[in-house]
Amino acid sequence: MKNILVLHGPNLNLLGLREPQIYGNTTLDDVNNHLLSLAKQRKADLRIVQSNHEGVLIDSIHAAREWAQGILINPGGLTHTSVALRDAISGVGLPCVEVHLSNIHKREEFRHHSFISGIAVGVICGFGWRSYTMGLTGLLDAISDK
Numbered sequence: 295m296k297n298i299l300v301l302h303g304p305n306l307n308l309l310g311l312r313e314p315q316i317y318g319n320t321t322l323d324d325v326n327n328h329l330l331s332l333a334k335q336r337k338a339d340l341r342i343v344q345s346n347h348e349g350v351l352i353d354s355i356h357a358a359r360e361w362a363q364g365i366l367i368n369p370g371g372l373t374h375t376s377v378a379l380r381d382a383i384s385g386v387g388l389p390c391v392e393v394h395l396s397n398i399h400k401r402e403e404f405r406h407h408s409f410i411s412g413i414a415v416g417v418i419c420g421f422g423w424r425s426y427t428m429g430l431t432g433l434l435d436a437i438s439d440k
């Protein structure tokens with residue numbers, strides 16, 4: 295059984311409730327249900343955390359050192375700002391896959407750079423909720439390959 299920490303960053307609790315023209319109508323619960331059903335097929339166990347607080351995300355990453363084999367993360371806006379989140383992920387040494395609902399490279403210039411991508415196993419963006427299931431597949435395969 296592979297144990298995976300799934301992290302949703304700031305404002306992703308609003309998914310499906312605001313700005314549907316950018317992020318669609320899928321709610322965060324919908325995303326989590328898609329992930330849980332894939333995890334069941336792949337015999338993986340997920341612990342899912344959404345937080346609007348950088349420190350809570352960092353504490354979850356530190357704690358994952360004790361129980362997880364990998365991290366699936368949509369860092370939200372912290373993607374483009376947070377050295378601390380990057381340091382936490384590289385500090386615990388767990389393989390990490392970064393996902394985004396939108397294609398960040400097609401959007402404003404400030405979204406083109408990610409502090410996380412350089413330490414991620416891989417990055418998937420632009421496929422809505424499917425970015426998450428593609429990311430989980432890639433992460434589980436990467437852990438198996440090790």
Ligand code: CA2
Pocket residue numbers: 304305306308309310311312313317368369370371372373393394395396397398405
């Ligand atoms: O496309 C993504 O998944 C993002 O990580 C979403 C972040 C954004 O800052 C990144 O550049 C790309 C924003 C998350 C906030 O999501 C909302 C959803 C609905 C309404 C308002 C915000």
